[in-house]
Amino acid sequence: MQEKGLKVLEFHKIRQQLTNHAASSLGKEKAEALLPALTLEEAEKRQQETFEAADVLRIRGHAPFGGLTDIRASLKRAKIGGVLSAHECMGTAGVLYAGRQMKQFILELAEEEILSIPLSEEKVRLIEPLTDLERKINQCVDDNGEILDHASDLLRSLRQQLRTLESRVRQKLESMIRSSSAQKMLSDAIITIRNERFVIPVKQEYRSSYGGIVHDQSSSGATLFIEPQAVVDMNNSLQQAKMKEKQEIQRILRMLSEAIAEHADLILENLEVLAHLDFMFTKARYAKAIKASRPKLNSEGYINLKRARHPLLDPEEVVANDILLGDSYSTIVITGPNTGGKTVTLKTIGLCTLMAQAGLQVPAAEGSEASVFDSVYADIGDEQSIEQSLSTFSSHMVNIVDILNKADENSLVLFDELGAGTDPQEGAALAISILDEVYGRGATVVATTHYPELKAYGYNRDGVINASVEFNVDTLSPTYRLLIGVPGRSNAFEISRRLGLSEHVISYAKSNMTAESNEVDTMIASLEDSRKEAEEEAREAEELRKEAEDLHKELQKQILEFNEQRDRLYEDAEKKASEKLDEAKKEAEEIISHLRKLQKEQYGSIKEHELIDARKRLEQAQPVFEKSAPQKKKDPVKEERKLQPGDEVKVLSFGQKGILLEKSGNSEWHVQMGILKMKVKEKDIQYLSRPKPVIEKPLASVKGKDYHVSLELDLRGERYENALSRTEKYLDDAVLAGYPRVSIIHGKGTGALRKGVQELLQNHRSVKNTRFGEAGEGGSGVTIVELK
Known part of the structure; x- marks a missing residue:
């Protein structure tokens, strides 16, 4: 990827914005070194990593990077036998903690099958948790980087001894400064420290009253900081204990450093994995910040950016544009006024392409597509150089010559104000020739220009299309909207008229224009009017389509609900009928049993064949239920109640409930059924209920006395x-x-x-x-x- 193209398109500013979202200096380092991928496979892998991280943030809201710091220098020193400080040991423990937490976090998400995150899962499986080493460091060093008392038995004993000795020294000195004579001999009744020894401030003239050692004096010389002879031995014992404490701390740190050195290579591998994961989530957080989406990638030079925005401009102010390139045409020539947004459009295409190849999501709507190019060349801006004696035209030509020497079918080429800075006629001819040359090599090209000769360029060549940036003549300002398929036209006459230029001056100017120029402007104006009409019709058609789609979905839903309710009623009816028949059969069996009993007891002359015939008739009397169209119910007797708007009713022919809206004629009502509004005859309406008037109650201004607030x-x-x-x-x-x-x-x-x-x-x-x-x-x- 050409470094000059990255610089011209300000890709370094994208990297600067990206670093603001990193959780550690390791993530920032990777963001600062980010470059676009050169193959489709690598770009897609990077996009997948960003997508997975964005999914994790969407579900969990965060990723656990607490404790992750750059400890590479510490690990290097440990490997060569250096003794790490307590803070460095704590930093190592922090990295081990971060790795353990991240591994557990990602694997739990994967096991729950909430998300599909194969690349993240593959990364964290490379992390080797060194739990024993992490525990060993935490047992010796606290969160503030201080060695704990229980790091060793000897250290605990030494610190207990230190506290005892220090207490004795203070007690002795306090008894001295509280004595009756101390008030006149001491500058201040305090105990202080000089040269790591406890001293008291004594006035110069009472030096001999305390003896001992002078460690310091005030700037005026009136006060001496003396270690009295009475505490010299105790201070000596205190210093010896401190020396032993330092030696024991150094021994503990050496032990921890050796343990870290033993696993240094493995910790470095864990650190690299965590740095990569931090970078993945950095890209995801950046995508959320600029409201970006994942683009579909291809290697065919096809670009379809939907509502694309320049990523470095304020998202609340920048105008979003649809940009289509590489389908039926591979070259776009954009014309239009200065400050109209041509250069912004050019940079938007270039930056979105670079971002997509770098694995960053692009500031465009869902469904956008970007292509992977081998190189992105850009000639944008005025780079004239006094030192090199290059004019504006010359500086442009130096860049263009370099581009023409390198561009091929796998290149994206961006020209800003092609052919500018020289004679208009020669510049236009040169611009056409350069475009033909780059187009002939198969490159994907976007160029901006002022030359009217290029307005017809897209009509004479296949694979080339004109575009322009819209200008509002009423407000005399650009709208920054890109209009593909419509070349820009001059607005000089309209602007001059609105600014008050005399009509006869404008008419005379028009008469000096060639007929061809007038015809071209008339054609362009007609195209713009046709485009606006087409856009308005397309918008109205889209609204109607959405309404029809919503209505269709609602009707389908109601039909499904109706069928389900009908089937449920059939099942309930069959179940009830079956229960009744079972009861009837049971009763019949009891009757037959009773008849047989009577026969045996000779209380009657009932024949056996008569019993068999009776039972057979009972069995044949059981009907078989089949689902068929329900019989049309007779109209229920209507209640003698006058219908009113707002009443809840049932439309008998549909079997659906609805609300009366208003009466239409003498015997028809408008009824709202779901999203449907229909006209129904009054005889087809059954009154159900009338809503009671709602009495609004005043809202309580504060919570009740029983409301509990936790401490x-x-x-x-x-x-x-x-x-x-x-x-x-x-x-x-x-x-x-x-x-x-x-x-x-x-x-x-x-x-x-x-x-x-x-x-x-x-x-x-x-x-x-x-x-x-x-x-x-x-x-x-x-x-x-x-x-x-």
Whole structure:
């Protein structure tokens, strides 16, 4: 990929924006080194990685990169036998923690089958959790990079001894400064430290009263900082204990450094995987920030950007354009006025192409498509050089010559103001010749120009189309809309007329124009009018299509519901009928059993064959149910009630409920059934109910007395925006509840949520004071808030 093309299109600014979304310096490093891929396979893989990361953020809202730092220099020193500091050891533990968390996070998502993230899953499986090493470091070093007392038995003993000795020294010195004579001999009744030894400030004239060692004096010389003779031996013992403590700390750090060095290569591999994952999520967060989408990629030179925006311009102000290139035409010639948006369109095409090849999602609507090119060449802007004695025209020609020497069928070529800076007639001829040359090589080309001769260029050559940027004559300003298929036309006469130029001057100017020029402008004006009419008709047709589609879906839904209800009624009827017949058969069996009993007892002269015939008739009497069209029900007797608009009714011919809207004529009503509005005869309407008037009740201004507000708010696992919103609401509830103090649990993590909560609390009207929790309250993972 040509470096000059990347510079001209300002791809470095895309990389700068990208670095702002990285979670670590490792991710920033990869963002700063980003270059477009040169093959379709590599570009598609990069796009898939970004898509997977965006999916994870959409479902989970975050990715756990807490603890990830650049420890490559530390690992290198450990490998050559260096002793790492406590902070460096803690950084290594942080990387091990980040790897373990990320692996667990991605694999859990994959196992839940919520998302398809094969590339992310493949990456995290390369991470080797070194749990034992991480535990060993955490047992020796705390979160602040200090060696813990229980890192070794000897260190615990030494620190206990240090605390005891220091306490004795302080007690001795405090007894000295509290004595009756100390008030006049001491400059101040305090204990301070000089040269790592405890001293007291003694006035110069009382130097001999305390003896001992002078370690320092004030700038005026009036005060001496003396270590009294009474505490010299105790201070010596304290210094010896401190020396032993340092030696033990150094031994512990050497032990940890050796353990880290043993696994340094594996940690480096984990670090590289985490850096790549950070870069993947950096691209995903950037895509969300610029409202980008994943483009479909091809290698055929086909570009179809839907509502594409320039990624470096304000998304609220930039005009989105549809750009189609590489289908029936591979060259676009854009004409139009200055500051109309031609160069922005040119850079939008180039930057979206580079972003797609680099694995970044593009600022365009879903369904956009981009092509992968071997090279992207751009000649944009004025690069005249005084030192090289190059004019505007010459500087352009230097670039163009270089492009013509390299461009081929796998190139995207962007020309801005082709042929500018020289005689218009010669410049136009040269521009046509250059376009023919690049087009003949099969390159994909987009060029902007002022020359009217190029307006007809697209009509004379296959594979070339004209385009323009729209200009609003009424407001005398460009709209920045790209119009493909319509060449730009001069608006000089219309602009001059609106600015007050005399009509006879304009008429005389028109008479000096050639007939061909007038015909071309008339043709272009006609094309613009036709385009506007076609766009309006297409918009109306699209609205009608959507309405028809919605109506069709609703009708299909109602038909399905009707059929399901009908089948359910059939089943219920069959079930009830079957139950009745079973009861009848059971009763008949009982009757026959009774008759037989009578026969045996000779209380009657009932014959056996008569019993058999009776039972057979009972069996034949059981009907077989078949689903058939339901019999038309007789019209129910209507209630003697006068219908009114708003009544709930049933339309008998459809079997559907509806609402009366208004009466039409003497015997018809307009009825709203779902999304359908129909005219129905009054005799086909059955009254169901009439809605009662709704009496609005005043809303309670505050929560009831039984409403409970917790003394703490847990934000762990919340998304950043949701967490801040919950915090603000919780503070209002706590103030209403009359609480003087509450706790907000935000965790430690990356610190982003903690920082956001702190900023919100500092600016909240109801917050009096804040502090982090003590060791027993949760430390820096909890903020204690005092309320006004």
